[in-house]
Amino acid sequence: MAEADPRPIGTSLPGFQAAPLVVHAPPVELEREPLVAHGRGIGWLSDTIAGVAEGKPAAWWKICFGISFTMMLVCFGCVLYLMSTGVGVWGLNHPIMWGYAIVNFVWWIGIGHAGTLISAILFLLRQKWRTSINRAAEAMTIFAVMCAGVFPLIHIGRIWLGWWLFPIPNSNGIWPQFRSPLMWDVFAVSTYFTVSVLFWYMGLIPDLAVMRDRARTRIRKIGYGLFALGWTGSNRHWSNYEKAYLILAGLSTPLVLSVHSIVSLDFSVSQLPGWHTTIFPPYFVAGAVYSGFGMVLTLLVPLRRMLKLEDIITVRHVELMCKVTLLTGSIVGYAYAMEFFIAWYSGNPYEKYLFIHNRAADPYIIGPLMGIKAAPYWWAYWTMIICNVVVPQLFWFKKVRTCMIVVFVLSILVNIGMWFERFVIVVTSLSREFIPSNWGYYSPSPVDILQFLGTFGLFFTFFLLFLRYVPLIAIAEVKGVTPQADPHHPLGGAKTGGHH
Amino acid sequence: MKTPLTPGQIGPKYWRSLDELAGTAEFQQWVAREFPSGASELLDPVSRRKFVKLMSASFLLAGLGATGCRRPVEKIHPFARMPEDYVHGQAQYFATAMPARRGAIPLVVKSSDGRPTKIEGNSDHPDSNGSADAAAQAAVLSLYDPDRATRYARNGEICTRAAALDGLTALAATLGSGEGAAFLLEQSSSPSRARMQQAVGARFPKARWHVYEPVDLDMPRTAATMAYGKPVAPYYNLDKAQTILALDCDFIGSEQNATVNIARFAQGRGLASKEDAMSRLYAVESLYTLTGMNADHRLRVAPGMIVPVVARLALNIMGDKADGKLAALSRPAEAHDEWILPCVKDLKATGGKSLVMGGYRLPLPAHLLVLAMNEALGAKDQTIEFHAVPEAVEEDISALAKDLHAGKVQTLVILGGNPAYNAPADLGWASAQAKAKTVVRLGYHEDETSWNPSLQGVTQWDLPAAHFLESWGDARTANGTLSPIQPLIEPMFDGLTELEVLAILAGAEKTKPYDITRETFRAIGGPSENDWRKYLHDGYLAGSASEPASAQYKAELLPPILALVKEPASAPGPEKLEVVFHRDSKMDDGRHNNNGWLQELPDPVTKLTWDNAILVSPKTAREMGLAPREQKQDQTQRFYDQVVEIQLGPRTVRGAIWVQPGMADYTVGLALGYGRERTGRIGRNAGYNAGKIRTSEGMNYASGATLKKTGETFQLSTTQSHWNMEGRAPVREGNLEDFRKQPDFAGKMTLERPPVVAPLYPNPLDRMKTKALHQWGMAIDLNKCVGCSACMVACQSENNIPIVGKEMVGKSREMHWIRIDRYYAGIGPEPEAEPQAALQPMLCQHCEAAPCENVCPVNATSHDDEGLNVMTYNRCVGTRYCSNNCPYKVRRFNFFDYNRRPLDNLYQSPLDPRDRSGGKWELLRWWENPDRGNRPEDEWQMARLVHNPDVSVRMRGVMEKCTFCLQRIEQAKIAQKVKARASNHIRLSEKEGTIPKTACQQACPAQAIAFGDVSDPESTVSKWKAQPRNYTALDFLNTKPRLTYLAKIRNPNPEMPDYKRHQEPYSYDQFKETIGRAAIEEAEPAGKGAR
Secondary structure: OOOOOOOOOOOOOOOOOOOOOOOOOOOHHHOOOOOOHHHOOHHHHHHHHHHHOOOOOOHHHHHHHHHHHHHHHHHHHHHHHHHHHOHHHOOOOOOOOOOHHHHHHHHHHHHOHHHHHHHHHHHHOOOHHHHHOHHHHHHHHHHHHHHHHHHHHHHOOOHHHHHHHOOOOOOOOOOOOOOOHHHHHHHHHHHHHHHHHHHHHHHHHHHHHHHHHHOOOHHHHHHHHHHHOOOOOOHHHHHHHHHHHHHHHHHHHHHHHHHHHHHHHHHHOOOOOOOOOOOHHHHHHHHHHHHHHHHHHHHHHHHHHHOOOOOOOOHHHHHHHHHHHHHHHHHHHHHHHHHHHHHHHOOOHHHHHHHHHHHHOOOOOHHHHHOOOOOOOHHHHHHHHHHHHHHHHHHHOHHHHHOHHHHHHHHHHHHHHHHHHHHHHHHHHHHOOOOHHHOOOOOOOHHHHHHHHHHHHHHHHHHHHHHHHOOOOOHHHHHHOOHHHOOOOOOOOOOOOOOO | OOOOOOOOOOOOOOOOOHHHHHOOHHHHHHHHHOOOOOHHHHHOHHHHHHHHHHHHHHHHHHOOHHHHHOOOOOOOOOOOOOOOOOOOOOOEEEEEEEEEOOEEEEEEEEEEOOEEEEEEEOOOOOOOOOOOOHHHHHHHHHHOOOOEOOOEEEOOEEEOHHHHHHHHHHHHHHOOOOOOEEEEEOOOOOHHHHHHHHHHHHHOOOOEEEEOOOOOOOHHHHHHHHHHOOOEEEEEOHHHOOEEEEEOOOOOOOOOOHHHHHHHHHHHHOOOOOOOOOOEEEEEEOOOOHHHHHOOEEEEOOHHHHHHHHHHHHHHHHHHHOOHHHHHHHHHHHHHHHHHHHHHHHHHHHHHHEEEEEOOOOOHHHHHHHHHHHHHHOOEOOOEEEEEOOOOOOEOHHHHHHHHHOOOOOEEEEEOOOHHHHOOHHHOHHHHHOOOOEEEEEEOEOOOOOOOOOOOOOEEEEEEEOOHHHOOEEEEOOOOOEEEEOOOOOOOOOOEOHHHHHHHHHOOOOOOHHHHHHHHHHHHHOOOHHHHHHHHHHOOOOOOOOOEOOOOOOHHHHHHHHHHOOOOOOOOEOOEEEEEEEOEOOOEOOOOOOOHHHHHOOOOOOOEEOOOOEEEOHHHHHHOOOOOOHHHHOOOOOEEEEEEEEEEOOEEEEEEEEEOOOOOOOEEEEEOOOOOOOOOOOOOOOOOOHHHHOOOOOOOEEEEEEEEEEEEEEEEEEOOOOOOOOOOOOOOEEEHHHHHHOOOHHHHOOOOOOOOOOOOOOOHHHHHHOOOOOOEEEEEEOOOOOOOOHHHHHHHHHOOOOOOOHHHHHOOOOOOOOEEEEEEEOOOOOOOOOOEEEEEEEOOOOEOOOOOOOOOOOOOEEEOOOOOEEEOHHHOOOOOHHHHHOOOOOOEEOOOOOOOOOHHHOOOOOOOOOOOHHHOOHHHHHHHOOOOOOOOHHHHHHHHHHOOOOOOOOOOOOEEOOOOOHHHHHHHHHHHHHHHOOOOOOOOOOOOOOOOOOHHHHHOOOOOEEEEEOOOOOOHHHHHHOOOOEEOOOHHHOOOEOEEEEOEEEOOOOOOHHHHHOOOOHHHHHHHHHHOOOOOOOOOOOOOOOO
């Protein structure tokens, strides 16, 4: 860093006489907690973060990887079985033609929301705390979208014809049908995935260069070197990088909102009671962010402990994420209430029946009070309500937000709740719609369940590989938000700190 | 190896085949004859005669439409010379008939390239309106049953056909005067069989003849024969009847001649305008049958109470003419006077326009009372006619069993039937059959009656029977019209007909069934060749119907018979249940057991498939602590029903319980025809055998049964799990008086429809409509539909719809394109006890604004310009979104490759290396022959023959649905274009009779379905749609279906107790509560009964 001019600004002008500018330190109670705790230096950051991806893997990593890899194979096995035998191996039936596959698809896509929200929207809003978590969250997004992408592909009957969903010029001269929301899905999800990968990779380049520079073996040097694209850290590089990052953030921001809005249109464009709802797009986006943050918490809370990253991913970070979860969870709760209100207010007996007789009427309180039989899916509905409406309200309490074990458990409940939300929407609406003669009940088959668990294998295999080979925290960006990077900070500049 | 030399042969030899190299005698002969079969016969003078005879016979046939019946014996694939009137790819149609006990169902069968593929009723026939019941239509599948008997066997060892026939001839030679010989036959209306029986009787005068039908529908005929003193059978003119009383008589379902009954009944129920008259149906029954479901008033009584009710009705109808004994008999039914008296009053008011019908289960005295009532009402020759019939002279099976046990029978000839399975349990048939020395058995399946190794000391010949589509024969329909049975295909497994066997045994000169039938016709229809041809072409002999007999009723017969009737036993209770054995709506007595279409056809009442169940009323189930099925019903589609044991005397049977609303209390209903021990792949493991506790004393009813829980459960598969309309009124119903007051009430039974604003996206169909030639549409009259389900089989047959098996039905994956929804509605504290039923055929509605179309991402479902919602199977990738968005849920998805996989093995992946059908890894086998799937070769070869070549067979992962029989529409259009030639007259029109019928419409006995061009205001469908009863299901969704319904109208008698309790159809209350307003203007306060 260039040595600053020792003279105060303006004092060089001839004839200028003024009192020197005094900047008072803010009072202690207003001071924010630093984003990197314990005044860790820049060198320490590089060593710690890059260290995760260097050296021999820890025992827990090996065990986790073994389990995940096996489960991924199970996932592929299920796909093979399904493809060779037919969609009938799932628990689907008439009238419930969509089951686990679509539930899982929407769920994984929802999880994929947090990454881009953190990296794009929080970036544009200048939320500096994002730097500690954005890399891992973005990786999570990409892997979650991959898991999601498995399902629409395999859920169709004749899988080998999946490419007909893409507008590829072919000799049949038939185009996909652009009026179908499934078509919009194809575009929305593939665009989202592409931009997310680009964004992630963009942000990775400086860090890959760090990895390259730190590499001790030739293979690593070449490997990281290839992906670092010749990054030298010159000012021109940084300047281009910042511009590109900003542009990509701008591009991603609408995508965060569009993907899940469009996924929600799969439902709201149709005319089923329970699906045909205009509230779905915002409600789905809020739910997606809610579940995404839930998943980030689920991943990072144990990771910061195991990788000893408590000084980088601080309690403050966790708290902030809890607050986002609280906000989005409350929006989701509001949406549930609104759905119920509209079902009653619209005077449509079909909607009313769905919400009361098919979802809400439990066999213990509401059902007996209203004198109606228990709804077949009351357990799913109330799991959803408890996990998505009651659980996030606990985050009002600082004690809850700062107790890592509690946060971890609640974050898992958030994910369970959001899975059930999709289950409730997809399955309960289909099971009892217009004409009573064809009402049915859905129960998953073992293949459904294994397939779902298998996608966790896929997800964690990729995530664990990510931990091993890529810095899981954006080194360059975290350094940028340390006090040392701020020349005006008492600790800033070249006064103290490491060798970088 | 040295080549054998012919003498004098030298030099190199060039041999033409390995046979020649071997120098076998056969080969030498073959070379000599050059043309392997037939040609060298010409050298022989005797055979030449035969050839000329054959030629003349085939020339004779060539002039008829029947040419296609008899293809050359040689199986040639391309036609060297095209048969006359054969156009490749164009189906041919032949008239024939399906024998049915004492009657027959006249049929027209479609033959595609020599294979019968579709069975329809013969609309030209005087005793048919062109409909056929489910069993008749499904018979074509039985023809290609891979498990049918295919071999001639002696004591289980295969022998040649020639050896078996020689054995038969030899056997006949040893019979002498026929002492010790007995014949066991099924009922038949065939004059040829009667003739052959006579011929056999002439040769063996001392032979005994027995006829056995496990479900004997003959009681009305027996009673009429007795009451009128000559052999007559009743024939019901239900169309002329204004008031009908059915006494345990399911004339819509299980009685003789049901299709004709339905046709005539529906005529009396049609309502074109509010001025029209409509018949009223009263039913008294223990089970809940289709007739009960269609009745305006229904009295539910235990079987033991039916005779007293009949007596009470008779007492009140006959008044002072009644016998004193009648009053005593009727006393237990006094409790039902509230129901009986207004019913009698109604019957008397319509007098000769009334009709009382007694079911086959009723005992003889009750039938005599039924006849007496009809006499008293003046119904005879108006609503009921008596036709002269041949006298039944044969003895029953009990006599035969007695003879067998006594060792009096050495030779037993069993033609058809399956007594080892369905003979009364007390006869001990299996051991009886083993007492004979020689048994000849002609059977369609290798079943319980076929030879089994445990039979010691018996010589049993098992002969495979030919299907009626492979045989020559004749039959008479219920009104006596002579109808030919002509083959559409050579016997596929060289099977025999009973005519042939009898002729051989009689030592007749001509044993070919064709000759026998021809001979019979000569005697009845005259010698003219033209008449014979016309007879075969038309499918009936004009004017052969028997005239209504002018028989005098013998009133004096009644008192002595009534005197014999025992006082009814005490009322049934939980410890003393009454049992009704009933003919199954699908399996009949078990004869259709291996027919997949019928097994998967839901029972019209219970909607059960693949099994029978023990039917009990809700109250009985509750009292006996049997878990109400409803508890499970909400939670899962699969019902795990309790298995119970029914004990009747010393015999027991186990089966799953089914709580059936509307059943009489303390009564169990046991359907026959299931629980087969030896049957094919389809019928295996289906249901329990009620015959185990059925004795010759109680073939229809029994009392004193007990029911015991076993703690086991059994999974029953049903196609409909929710029975309540929930006030949504998919079926809109009203009473006749409401309809007269406000004919358009049905249109108001709906949610408010959203106002139609300018559409954002105009429907392209609106533009196309103006240009297209036709606009197809359909209307279904719910007032005529009786729920018989014939349409379902018709559709299955026409459209190559696969069966999916019991497990898949349990998962709601059945593939039927048309289903009959059945709803119950009840009132009062026990709503399930006496429900009202509503039936609705549900199929693709062909919405103009189809919700399925805009959600398909690949354009697989779209609209054509004639208003059809069409499905492109090849384009479908299987997202199933269309089904989700279909509010009628009429789309069906191929979850598995049902056509190419054995149904018990659907879940096995072809990648599984253990899968080795045919000894090869499935994947490898598939690579070599991708067609067959992994079905066993025999099954596959047979199963694919039944497919309609005009409709594609769908693979897994494809969505399918009703197409309004698009293939028929296209064929009709092509035919019209061919006819139009240069003219532009290519529009199909109903006036010219060029509009095709859909398969369901064609099959509907009630003619409740109208299909046609809705752009033609003169078409039937347009006229139906213009009726005030017309409504659209779920009209508030604005999907604008092309299929509309005509509302159901009930015709209750205001004096009946149930009407007094509640004036509107029960479902109407629920509608009002749900929608929050009335549809029918209320003059007086609505019913008081709580729902």
